[in-house]
Amino acid sequence: MGELLYLYGLIPTKEAAAIEPFPSYKGFDGEHSLYPIAFDQVTAVVSKLDADTYSEKVIQEKMEQDMSWLQEKAFHHHETVAALYEEFTIIPLKFCTIYKGEESLQAAIEINKEKIENSLTLLQGNEEWNVKIYCDDTELKKGISETNESVKAKKQEISHLSPGRQFFEKKKIDQLIEKELELHKNKVCEEIHDKLKELSLYDSVKKNWSKDVTGAAEQMAWNSVFLLPSLQITKFINEIEELQQKLENKGWKFEVTGPWPPYHFSSFA
Known part of the structure; x- marks a missing residue:
């Protein structure tokens, strides 16, 4: 044995x-x-x-x-x-x-x-931290429907059509809103990630988790990890808290956790 x-x-x-x-x-x-x-x-x-x-x-x-x-x-x-x-x-x-x-x-x-x-x-002297960004798709769709230029132009385009034609064209608008929603989510998350990574030594974007895994009501839009110098931790957390205050009424929610064992920045096979 x-x-x-x-x-x-x-x-x-x-x-x-x-x-x-x-x-x-x-x-x-x-x-x-x-x-x-x-x-x-x-x-x-x-x-x-x-x-x-x-x-x-x-x-x-x-x-x-x-x-x-x-x-x-x-x-x-x-x-x-x-x-x-x-x-x-x-x-x-x-x-x-x-x-x-x-x-x-x-x-x-x-x-x-x-x-x-x-x-x-x-x-x-460095620590791994995780940032997950969630969003309320319903709230974001509402904003896109009211303010997105492409959607507004499409609504204007069909406003003179007959009710029957408008019914089918509105389905296209719904599809356009879905498309613009994904573009908007990615744009916002990428901008936030770029801002946060300025404080880090290394960063990585991971696969999003489904609601079944997170148990959250909102959809996960971004999942990222950062290797941070210890001296930058407070500034990093404060940055996220400021983003939360700025964006929470627009349907965004942030979750920052750490420090974690550095699985993502130390590989050994």
Whole structure:
């Protein structure tokens, strides 16, 4: 019966050595605890797993067939990485990053050593923050219907038609409003993103979430992440609060959260 290593993240060895004893957290199997393995300047935070119980085949079957197991383990991974992030500069690893042993892990770190060390240097003193922008489509459509020049021109164009013709042309106006709505949403969000990224080191636009995922009444129009210098955090949050005050009566809503473990600005395969 062999053992596997579940990798949570990579941290600077000097930071790991500065905290004694190493923080105690339960591992992926709920039995073994997390512990550090130093590889020169990089330390891996891992926990042991039974090779039979947590083989690739078994985990794949669990992911596909046992949603409660998947949710429990994914939550454990997220919470553990978040706890480590409070203590250390960390490159967080994706859920279920597992190695066959210490030699396999060391080989992977050696291959990516320069990239890892550069990432850790980049992340020190910087934080990942997420900004989600929501909008009330009904409220925005109302404004577009009343003020958009293309829509106003189309309404004027059909105003002299017979009632029968107007009925069909109004459907085209509805389609035009939908088109202008999307253009307007993208324009506003892009302008906001460009303004916010001036305060950041790096930025990225992510896929929007559906209402089923967010549980929000409004539609998500933008989802972005920023790597911010610690000194810019307050200014960044104040900027968003000002945008909220300026745009909330026009159907816009902002959600800013952080800091998060820097999943989007530190990759390690």
